[in-house]
Amino acid sequence: MSSPQENTQSSDQVQRFLFDHTAVRGELAHLEQSYYEVLDRHDYPPAVEEQLGQLLAAAALLTATVKLEGTLSLEVRSQGQVTLMMAECNTGAQGGDQLRAIARYTGEPQGSSLQELTQGGQLVITLDPTQGKRYQGIVSLDKENLALCLEGYFANSEQLPTRIWLEASDQKAAGLLLQQLPDDASNTDPDAWNRLTHLAATVQKQELLNLEPLTLLHRLYHEETLRVFPPHQLKFGCTCSRERTSEAVASLGEAELQAIIAEQGKIETQCHFCNTVYTFHKQDLPEILGKPGANQLPDGHKLH
Numbered sequence: 529m530s531s532p533q534e535n536t537q538s539s540d541q542v543q544r545f546l547f548d549h550t551a552v553r554g555e556l557a558h559l560e561q562s563y564y565e566v567l568d569r570h571d572y573p574p575a576v577e578e579q580l581g582q583l584l585a586a587a588a589l590l591t592a593t594v595k596l597e598g599t600l601s602l603e604v605r606s607q608g609q610v611t612l613m614m615a616e617c618n619t620g621a622q623g624g625d626q627l628r629a630i631a632r633y634t635g636e637p638q639g640s641s642l643q644e645l646t647q648g649g650q651l652v653i654t655l656d657p658t659q660g661k662r663y664q665g666i667v668s669l670d671k672e673n674l675a676l677c678l679e680g681y682f683a684n685s686e687q688l689p690t691r692i693w694l695e696a697s698d699q700k701a702a703g704l705l706l707q708q709l710p711d712d713a714s715n716t717d718p719d720a721w722n723r724l725t726h727l728a729a730t731v732q733k734q735e736l737l738n739l740e741p742l743t744l745l746h747r748l749y750h751e752e753t754l755r756v757f758p759p760h761q762l763k764f765g766c767t768c769s770r771e772r773t774s775e776a777v778a779s780l781g782e783a784e785l786q787a788i789i790a791e792q793g794k795i796e797t798q799c800h801f802c803n804t805v806y807t808f809h810k811q812d813l814p815e816i817l818g819k820p821g822a823n824q825l826p827d828g829h830k831l832h
Contacts, residue, residue, distance in 0.1 A: 540559055540562050544759075548754075556704050558700070573633070583602055583604065597620060598620075599656040600654070601652075609635065628767075650667065667681045692704070693736060730748070774812075
């Protein structure tokens with residue numbers, strides 16, 4: 529897989545839009561460079577890449593839709609061939625929201641659909657706002673694809689009719705979301721929801737992946753009164769750091785850390801998301817142990 533051009537106009541953004549005089553809004557996500565950064569750090573089979581790309585696009589869409597300030601994570605867990613998939617979107621970073629993702633699987637996956645890869649699996653949706661309470665919802669992966677599972681989540685938890693389309697290739701991932709808002713006096717087009725979702729359902733995979741957002745919206749809705757907002761930029765980014773890792777290492781306690789250094793000469797942890805390796809030596813222990821520590825390693829880390 530070759531790296532996309534950094535200046536590609538369609539690369540890595542969420543485009544918000546709404547339809548005047550209706551109770552319908554939408555989001556269109558397009559990922560290229562950030563998706564490349566995820567795949568470049570791992571060697572996933574094509575079927576896993578496709579499902580992980582859809583999960584990453586969904587994380588970008590949902591973060592924009594719920595207007596979260598904080599972290600949104602989508603975590604798939606199953607006893608099937610793909611045991612874990614996780615995509616995360618962190619807002620507030622300079623230059624755009626940060627995306628990261630990871631997958632774990634056993635053997636060479638057979639099949640390509642979500643159900644084939646994650647039999648009996650569940651999707652855990654976690655909203656962790658900068659201010660306010662943490663929220664977590666669980667969705668059964670009992671439908672044909674991830675988009676349908678997420679539509680069920682919105683219908684049951686949010687009571688908002690929502691349609692979602694997700695696609696991914698080995699180079700790009702994209703998603704389209706339409707949502708019907710509570711009706712009010714400004715809605716003078718009662719048939720809008722049925723008409724607009726019908727038009728969206730005509731979108732083809734290659735159109736969603738390859739067309740510029742404004743071009744795609746024009747192709748679908750050139751006869752509608754569409755209001756398009758400035759795009760919100762996205763980029764790959766990992767929340768791991770030496771500071772956070774050292775605090776987690778401190779939670780092992782001095783005796784355990786001394787034993788690891790005596791046996792291996794150093795302590796190493798590696799972030800599973802970005803593959804960054806953090807190394808600590810004996811002379812680092814006083815500073816590490818002076819930190820308050822944490823109860824566990826940051827998500828996606830392992831000790832060596």
